[in-house]
Amino acid sequence: MVDELIEEMARERKHRVVLLIAAVIGILASAAGGLAFALGAIGRGAATMRNPGALVFFVAPFAVAMAIGYAIYGVLRWRARRRAAR
Numbered sequence: 001m002v003d004e005l006i007e008e009m010a011r012e013r014k015h016r017v018v019l020l021i022a023a024v025i026g027i028l029a030s031a032a033g034g035l036a037f038a039l040g041a042i043g044r045g046a047a048t049m050r051n052p053g054a055l056v057f058f059v060a061p062f063a064v065a066m067a068i069g070y071a072i073y074g075v076l077r078w079r080a081r082r083r084a085a086r
Helices: 002-038 052-085
Strands: none
Touching: 002 052
């Protein structure tokens, strides 16, 4: 019983690494997107820096990376539970 719980905890920890990697990628992508916008490389339609729509260049990359990471995490957990049920 205890061994099964320890194995499950180790498996869940291994699967959560996907979320950590997705968070790091999202943070780096958000920083790059925000910096590119601030330097004028993207978003030329936004005339001023006070445009609230510019927030999307900072938030969207992180949100997309976390959504993809969580989807991968869900698939990994689903596959692991399916294997354990066999």
